[in-house]
Amino acid sequence: MTNLKIHFLKIIKTMKLIKNNILKIFFVLILFSSCQNKDMVETPNVIFILADDLGFADLSSYGSKMINTPNLDLMASQGALLNSYYSTQAVCSASRASILTGSYPNRIGFSGALGPNSKKGINPSEYLMSEMFRDKGYNTAIYGKWHLGDNKKFLPTNHGFDDFFGILYSNDMWPFHAEYPDSYPDLMLYDYDKPIEILNDQSELTMQLTRKSISFIEKNKDNPFFLYLAHPQPHVPLFASSKFKGRSDHGLYTDVIEEIDHSLGLIMETLKKNNLDKNTIVVFTSDNGPWLSYGGHAGSTGIYREGKGTTWEGGQRVPCIVWYPNEIKPNSVVKTPLMGIDWLPTFAKITNASLSENKIDGKNIWENLTGKTDSDPHEALFFYYHKNSLHGVRHGDYKMYFPHRYRTLNGRTGRDDGSPIKYEYVNLLENELYNLKTDPSETINIINEFPVIAKKIIALADSKRKEIGDDLTNVIGIENREAGMID
Numbered sequence: 001m002t003n004l005k006i007h008f009l010k011i012i013k014t015m016k017l018i019k020n021n022i023l024k025i026f027f028v029l030i031l032f033s034s035c036q037n038k039d040m041v042e043t044p045n046v047i048f049i050l051a052d053d054l055g056f057a058d059l060s061s062y063g064s065k066m067i068n069t070p071n072l073d074l075m076a077s078q079g080a081l082l083n084s085y086y087s088t089q090a091v092c093s094a095s096r097a098s099i100l101t102g103s104y105p106n107r108i109g110f111s112g113a114l115g116p117n118s119k120k121g122i123n124p125s126e127y128l129m130s131e132m133f134r135d136k137g138y139n140t141a142i143y144g145k146w147h148l149g150d151n152k153k154f155l156p157t158n159h160g161f162d163d164f165f166g167i168l169y170s171n172d173m174w175p176f177h178a179e180y181p182d183s184y185p186d187l188m189l190y191d192y193d194k195p196i197e198i199l200n201d202q203s204e205l206t207m208q209l210t211r212k213s214i215s216f217i218e219k220n221k222d223n224p225f226f227l228y229l230a231h232p233q234p235h236v237p238l239f240a241s242s243k244f245k246g247r248s249d250h251g252l253y254t255d256v257i258e259e260i261d262h263s264l265g266l267i268m269e270t271l272k273k274n275n276l277d278k279n280t281i282v283v284f285t286s287d288n289g290p291w292l293s294y295g296g297h298a299g300s301t302g303i304y305r306e307g308k309g310t311t312w313e314g315g316q317r318v319p320c321i322v323w324y325p326n327e328i329k330p331n332s333v334v335k336t337p338l339m340g341i342d343w344l345p346t347f348a349k350i351t352n353a354s355l356s357e358n359k360i361d362g363k364n365i366w367e368n369l370t371g372k373t374d375s376d377p378h379e380a381l382f383f384y385y386h387k388n389s390l391h392g393v394r395h396g397d398y399k400m401y402f403p404h405r406y407r408t409l410n411g412r413t414g415r416d417d418g419s420p421i422k423y424e425y426v427n428l429l430e431n432e433l434y435n436l437k438t439d440p441s442e443t444i445n446i447i448n449e450f451p452v453i454a455k456k457i458i459a460l461a462d463s464k465r466k467e468i469g470d471d472l473t474n475v476i477g478i479e480n481r482e483a484g485m486i487d
Contacts, residue, residue, distance in 0.1 A: 045281070047227045049264065051233070085337075088316075091385070094110045094112060100148070103358070111388065144232060167189060170235055202239040238252045286318040289307045293421050295414025313399075328370055341362035343362065344360065363377035393461050398433060399442070401428055410424050410426075431454065
């Protein structure tokens with residue numbers, strides 16, 4: 001065999017090896033791509049629905065005998081009902097900030113409810129849930145109430161949301177306010193980052209937000225998505241569409257809740273129609289408890305004491321239903337104390353997303369929701385209200401209150417005309433301790449009977465005060481972060 005022929009055969013053999021290697025690489029790439037697509041399909045969508053000022057006992061699945069909520073009841077029967085879930089603070093802006101950042105609002109400079117033209121808003125250095133989802137390739141939207149700053153710097157479209165339609169603060173902050181009509185400008189409806197309409201009538205807003213949500217789901221049926229539907233209702237003033245107003249025969253508040261339930265039903269139908277019902281996590285909850293001074297225009301706390309604007313159970317223990325057929329068993333009841341700070345780290349775990357470098361307070365609660373554990377992920381939950389005042393701490397079944405001033409109706413009931421009655425204010429003079437398992441209505445102070453428990457909770461409180469401070473004891477925290485500010 002000549003040298004030329006040998007050389008030629010070597011070339012052919014080399015070409016065959018290259019061809020085989022190319023084919024191997026090609027098949028590996030196909031396999032890798034298919035795995036990626038499979039992972040993308042299995043990445044759960046997330047819909048987080050937040051009502052405003054909804055009371056613990058305002059859903060039939062939570063014991064209401066007057067309000068009919070069949071869609072939420074069905075969601076609860078197919079998922080998990082949380083009966084010891086808390087908003088992180090008893091007022092709008094603070095509780096919403098905690099959900100989106102996983103932090104106690106006091107840690108990030110938030111308290112109370114921001115008004116129009118506020119110089120304060122969410123700090124760009126905070127890593128919001130919307131940004132976390134966006135960084136994982138999700139399409140993101142918020143429809144409804146934002147309430148984390150109305151300056152352009154603070155708009156949701158500058159904080160991880162691809163789309164926004166709704167209002168920038170509470171729906172009563174307008175020229176028709178029940179007590180202070182001269183204190184507020186026109187309430188503007190926003191589309192993305194532009195005001196498009198003055199809202200003089202909010203009757204159609206619930207269904208507008210619902211239609212936007214449905215359109216977003218359908219548009220993103222082939223992509224992972226995060227939808228934050230933040231209903232402005234049932235925060236006063238109450239509005240229901242013509243289809244629901246007067247339908248319940250139990251007053252406008254009931255009409256409003258039944259329309260919100262109807263909205264949830266339409267969203268669930270959309271998921272099923274688009275084959276997304278097995279791969280979408282849906283959470284329904286409230287930002288805090290009911291505004292009791294509005295009487296018939298406010299919700300019910302059931303057996304729980306006081307309401308919005310207090311750290312008693314009625315102010316922060318709220319309904320919460322979580323639905324995900326892939327992993328949450330039907331008719332699950334979760335009794336473990338959980339809080340609004342827990343959603344961000346939980347969704348991060350589910351989606352394998354990275355958390356912020358900023359310290360957060362929430363815990364991953366997925367194993368609680370899926371029934372794998374009933375262990376408390378928190379050693380304690382801390383109840384701050386009114387700026388940076390630590391009013392109470394829950395540890396296990398026990399909740400201790402520290403001396404503070406709180407508002408109460410003292411057994412009075414408000415009017416049914418959409419205008420509030422005045423609160424009375426009471427000074428709690430000494431520490432009080434309650435067993436929430438045996439005394440959920442917080443009627444029997446047992447602090448003298450359980451000195452060891454009281455001492456443990458005081459130590460936990462002192463530790464948290466060192467972290468994020470406490471106005472009541474004049475402690476300045478060493479781990480606080482500033483809210484965003486404009487000049």
